[in-house]
Amino acid sequence: MLVYSTTSQTDGQRRKEDAAHWVALTDARALLPDEQKQLDDWLQADTRNLGAFVQAKSIYHALDYRSGQHITAPVPTPSPSLARRHFLTAACAAGVAALVAPKAITEHFSLRHRGRQAPQRYEWHGNQITVDARSGAYFSSTQHHDAILIADGRIGLQIQRHPLHVTVGTMWLGSKKADFDISVQGSDVIVALYSGALNWKSPDKSLKLTSPNILLFSQESKSFPVLVGKQTLPDDDAFARKAWRNGQIIMNNYTLTEAVNEFNRYSDVQCQIASPPLAQRRLSGSFSLLKLHDFAQAAALLLNCKIRQEKNTILFYS
Incomplete structure (x- = not known):
């Protein structure tokens, strides 16, 4: 107890x-x-x-x-x-958990996006920021740098002009020039670093993260984040990973589970799969993230399965 x-x-x-x-x-x-x-x-x-x-x-x-x-x-x-x-x-x-506040905040605002909408793109002090559906972040700026505290979801950052600090829970990242996505999934933080470099700091060490790489951090049962995985990110994979910023999904041998999890972020109509074998069937293709029914019909043809819609659910079954 x-x-x-x-x-x-x-x-x-x-x-x-x-x-x-x-x-x-x-x-x-x-x-x-x-x-x-x-x-x-x-x-x-x-x-x-x-x-x-x-x-x-x-x-x-x-x-x-x-x-x-x-x-x-x-x-x-x-x-x-x-x-x-x-x-x-x-x-x-x-x-x-949050970053230490600068002495003089000259600008601050929050952005939170729900489902059923395309990712939203902003230009902030010369940097490009894309906020995904069902994501939230707090923005603040001083004379010397900008700072973003990411609460949940996925955010894409193209840092080009003004230095930027990013905080996720107890995790701190900083950069002067980089292109990367940050996804928060429970206690895990996934960073897809497409170009440039990031400085990562924790209470006991600091590290320079280089591109192109996918980096997995865990904050579970720790007072500070731990880097638990790293893999090289090929150009083709990077192109597919960034497609969400334009409201697209590019599937390259996705399982049906992976595909419906992505579409479920953007619609009140939720996809469900009737059986585990069907869930592991694989498909490829490119679709708009907001056109769920087009995807469902195409997936049914590609996988030779059936779909049935009941209220706010689309069921995939054999």
Whole structure:
């Protein structure tokens, strides 16, 4: 049986309440100078504070609240802010591990994308960022560098002009020029490094990661990430791996399971496979990630199987 410290629980609850307060306040209006200093001091006092702030901000945006930082408006009365703060406090899970906050944050925002949409591409300070469906990240910038905290999902990064720091849980990566994808799958982090180089730092060592390689990190039952796998990435495989950025999937001898797992990210209609032997059958081809029914019909022909749709499910069966 696990026994939790009452003090730890109290600190965690207070951290969530503080994070909800700051998120609601920064959305309502521009902070006064002394308030901005209080926020900066709070973020720097404990890395868990920024984690809680990021989590609250992500929930805030996921619920489709609209930021008021670019809108001139009177200061709201305490009641809506207080209600929103209590709602955020109740909604926040444990804060994700986060990077140490820079002394002066000049720009910050969150991006979270749900299913049923193509990956979204942005240009941020000369760098290209592609955010996949069902992914979330927090962005901040200072005069010297940009920083991204990835909460979940998959994000593609083409760093060309401005140095960028990336944090996933307790894992830190930095680069001045690189092209790579980061995928978060539970406690595993997969980095597909297509070109350039990344600097990886952990509490006990640092390492320069070179391209082209696929790197697998694990954060399970560890206080810091561990590099558990590395393999060379051929040009053809790199081209297929990056296809998602353009809303495509290029399958080269995929199992049916691998294919439907990818399509299931982008649709409320979910694919299921009736039998293990069928799940391991293989197919190749190129499809739009948003055209699930085209894929299902083509897969049925290629694998000589049948499909049946019931409500929000497409079933593959022999």
